[in-house]
Amino acid sequence: MGLTVKATIASFGGKLFKLSHPSTSTGTDMAVNLYLPPQALKSQTKVPVLFYLSGLTCTPDNCSEKGFFQHGASQRGLAIVYPDTSPRGLNLPGEKDAWDFGEGAGFYVDATQEPWAKGYKMDTYITRELPSVLFGADSEFGKYLDADKVSITGHSMGGHGALTLYLKNPGMYKSVSAFAPIANPCECAWGKKAFAGYLGEENKEEWKKHDATELIKGEKWRGHKDARVLVDVGTGDNFYKQGQLLPENFEKAVKEAGVEGVTVRYQEDYDHSYYFMASFSDEHVDHAAKYLGLL
Numbered sequence: 001m002g003l004t005v006k007a008t009i010a011s012f013g014g015k016l017f018k019l020s021h022p023s024t025s026t027g028t029d030m031a032v033n034l035y036l037p038p039q040a041l042k043s044q045t046k047v048p049v050l051f052y053l054s055g056l057t058c059t060p061d062n063c064s065e066k067g068f069f070q071h072g073a074s075q076r077g078l079a080i081v082y083p084d085t086s087p088r089g090l091n092l093p094g095e096k097d098a099w100d101f102g103e104g105a106g107f108y109v110d111a112t113q114e115p116w117a118k119g120y121k122m123d124t125y126i127t128r129e130l131p132s133v134l135f136g137a138d139s140e141f142g143k144y145l146d147a148d149k150v151s152i153t154g155h156s157m158g159g160h161g162a163l164t165l166y167l168k169n170p171g172m173y174k175s176v177s178a179f180a181p182i183a184n185p186c187e188c189a190w191g192k193k194a195f196a197g198y199l200g201e202e203n204k205e206e207w208k209k210h211d212a213t214e215l216i217k218g219e220k221w222r223g224h225k226d227a228r229v230l231v232d233v234g235t236g237d238n239f240y241k242q243g244q245l246l247p248e249n250f251e252k253a254v255k256e257a258g259v260e261g262v263t264v265r266y267q268e269d270y271d272h273s274y275y276f277m278a279s280f281s282d283e284h285v286d287h288a289a290k291y292l293g294l295l
């Protein structure tokens with residue numbers, strides 16, 4: 001069984017499809033939104049694809065309703081994939097006890113600890129299963145999507161997801177960008193809670209494999225001359241002020257590792273919300289478009 005279309009919504013000359021599909025990674029049905037720009041629909045050609053990973057508490061709808069990404073995507077001619085942030089409906093004990101762990105908070109890792117290992121496999125889901133579901137021969141959308149031209153972006157927990165999936169898999173994505181990412185999860189409260197639960201309290205070396213600040217220092221990226229990374233953080237972001245994001249640690253690691261092609265910008269007064277993202281989403285679409293051959 002493949003994709004089910006739940007709704008089709010006109011947006012900026014293209015169409016937003018609300019989809020669901022059974023997932024072998026999570027053992028649940030997964031919701032996912034897909035935006036096809038007018039260029040794909042009118043000429044029936046394959047367009048490049050930008051994956052957008054959402055933050056804590058989000059569904060595929062938060063960003064497709066108020067992130068303003070469809071505006072830039074329709075101008076540049078790229079598709080956007082908005083996945084969910086965790087499995088839903090597994091009914092694991094404690095799954096809905098907190099907004100920063102469990103349902104809506106999968107952290108884009110493959111959990112190794114029970115009970116989470118039963119379906120919290122968001123790394124495999126985003127990097128392997130979802131592309132094959134969307135781009136594969138059985139997908140009615142495959143004819144519109146260029147599987148060889150894919151970039152990734154995200155917000156907060158999803159910014160962590162975008163940076164780490166990009167850094168773990170050189171070549172899988174053409175570029176990465178992030179809004180207010182949790183840039184050093186091993187050192188912040190959100191990250192410590194998630195990694196202790198999903199990966200094990202004692203497995204600190206394993207945690208580092210899913211931390212952008214650690215990954216950029218690793219052998220895959222040390223001395224890299226063209227990293228293609230854009231990060232925006234708002235200086236009025238309360239989660240930034242509380243030390244949940246730690247972009248300075250990421251910048252320091254980039255410098256120490258001699259990595260070039262990383263831009264971290266601090267946007268005066270902007271907070272953590274979608275008002276911030278909508279203000280800069282065109283620029284993040286353009287960052288992706290440049291490396292996807294559209295600019």
Ligand SMILES: N[C@@H](CCC(=O)N[C@@H](CSC=O)C(=O)NCC(=O)O)C(=O)O
Binds near residue numbers: 054057058158272274
């Ligand atoms: N507990 C609050 C705050 C949750 C929140 O701010 N979530 C952010 C992501 S935070 C890091 O990943 C978010 O994107 N919220 C959705 C939105 O539409 O703003 C709550 O439950 O709202």
